[in-house]
Amino acid sequence: MSGDRHSVAETAALLTDPDEIARREAENGIRQFNLTLDIIRTHVKDAERPFRLRSSTILQLHKAALDGLHPLAGTWRNTPVTIGGSGHKPPEAAFVSEEIEAMCAYVNEHWSTSNALHLAAYVLWKLNWIHPFSDGNGRTARAVSYVVLSAKLDSLLPGAPTIPDQIASNKKPYYDALEAADGQLTAGKIDVSTLEKMLDAMLAHQLLNAAKQASGHQ
Known part of the structure; x- marks a missing residue:
């Protein structure tokens, strides 16, 4: 696949000035990442609060990314959406909530039997496949994953x-990797192995950099 995947929806954005949009996106990016870390901290090392993926968490992360940029920040889309640069056609708006609940159920039901890379890759793919928002799908999918x-x-x-x-x-x-997973689903299979390999390499890079930084301060 070539080109850039991007959402094309009927709902107009709130801002039109490119500089203002860029400034707001940068501020929201920091806000969304901080919220991502807060959510993680809530569940790490806490046996009394086992993690469950919920639609409310996804909506929170989307609102942080699109607040002040889009009228549907923090809500599912209510119009059709297409993905520029992709042959995939996301489900109709009426089925978004149902698809999200099914995705959350998959993660929660496989939590104890599947590894971290598979679950993260599945969410990264499935959220993009559903494309539940008019804008900000990629940012939110990466945060949730x-x-x-x-x-x-x-x-x-x-x-x-x-x-x-x-x-x-x-x-x-x-x-x-998203296109590869889309193709596997078309063939009747859930196979996010390409995304798993990508995430595995990226995780190794992130942790290696942490180790290098730690050793540099010794």
């Missing part, structure tokens, strides 16, 4: 750049 990965590993992962930042800095492998 990172929450799932960290919670399953029971760790506030050290190191930088983080996996979401690595994906954002070079999206082609990410887009290619």
Whole structure:
């Protein structure tokens, strides 16, 4: 696949000035990442509060990313959406909530039997496949996937750049992996192995950088 995947929806954004949009996106990006870390901290090393993926968490993370940028920040889309640069057609708006609940159920039901990379890759793919928002789908999918990965590993992962930042800095492998998973579903299979390999390499890079930084201060 070539080109950039991007949401094309009927709902108009709130801002039109490119500089203002860029400023707001940067501020919201920090806000969303801080919220991501807060959610992870809530569940790490806390046996009394086992992690469960909930639609409310996804909506919280979306609102943080799109607040002040889009009228539907923190809500599911109510119009059709297409993905520029992709042949995938997301489900109709009427089925979004149902698809999200099914995705959360998959993660929660497989929590004890599947590994962290699979669950994080599944969420990263499935949220993009559902494309539940008019805008901000990729940002939110990456944040939710990172929450799932960290919670399953029971760790506030050290190191930088983080996996979401690595994906954002070079999206082609990410887009290619999403397309590969879409193709597997068309063939009747759930196979996110390409995304798993990508996340595995990115996790190793993040943790290696943390180890290097730690050793440099010794």
